[in-house]
Amino acid sequence: MSGQHNQLKPTSARPIRTPAELVETGLLTAEDLASSIDAVAERYAIGISPAIAALIDRNDPKDPIARQFVPDAAELNVAPEEREDPIGDLAHSPVEGIVHRYPDRVLLKAVHVCPVYCRFCFRREMVGPQGLGTLSPEAMDEAFAYIANHPEIWEVILTGGEPLMLSPRRLAEIMQRLHAIDHVKIVRFHTRVPVVEPERINEALITAMKASGKTAYIALHANHPRELAPSAREACARLVDSGIVMISQSVLLKGVNDDPDTLAALMRAFVETRVKPYYL
Ligand code: SF4
Known part of the structure; x- marks a missing residue:
């Protein structure tokens, strides 16, 4: 800074x-x-x-x-080798809102806004008020048709943007559509909300997240142990107590967590919060 x-x-x-x-x-x-x-x-x-x-x-x-x-x-400062889509989502996107990179799982990107905007985000060209917005009803229909027509899809990962920015009503609609697709067994939410807007994790949102009836996972994005503040830990407790499994995802960032002591403290903070360390 x-x-x-x-x-x-x-x-x-x-x-x-x-x-x-x-x-x-x-x-x-x-x-x-x-x-x-x-x-x-x-x-x-x-x-x-x-x-x-x-x-x-x-x-x-x-x-x-x-x-x-x-x-x-x-x-x-943008280097000549930098790309607007550094992880190559577009090359693996058969229909709008879906990224199908590995056979048994897809990303479903229903919304492209977030409660915070991370300076390092690899989807920064797509997210924000001027980003790709929310999937239209027609695009959503096509995305669900794609999932339904591909029986090899075992897991649907809601990402974005920030899937928990959807209202409980809209999230429940998406979950109910997943409920109707038998071959999908796992629903995973990639989110920063329990840390950055913990008050959003209320009963209505949790009920919506579970409305698919599938096994639900949350991959919680946090990068520094101080992010696991008391209110964030309480939000995670509400989620874990509801039966949702929580795993961690962190980005290795210079000047944030690129030393062993900070990373150890971060992983311990996850474990204390009942979030299983998963990937870095
Ligand atoms: S919350 Fe996630 S999608 Fe949104 S800016 Fe941060 S890293 Fe990107």
């Missing part, structure tokens, strides 16, 4: 979405604004939820939570 964040400011009760709000909440300085942050904001979405804003130590210019979410002018 550029600039100094050493002025303690009150934590925002609303999500932070603009460069001006980053300055108002003490996460960037006016000098940072002058250094191309507006240009970064034009290209890539900004989003810092109140729960995440509260975790950032404004006295630490290298704060590992800030590094993940506060935009930096360096984001505009």
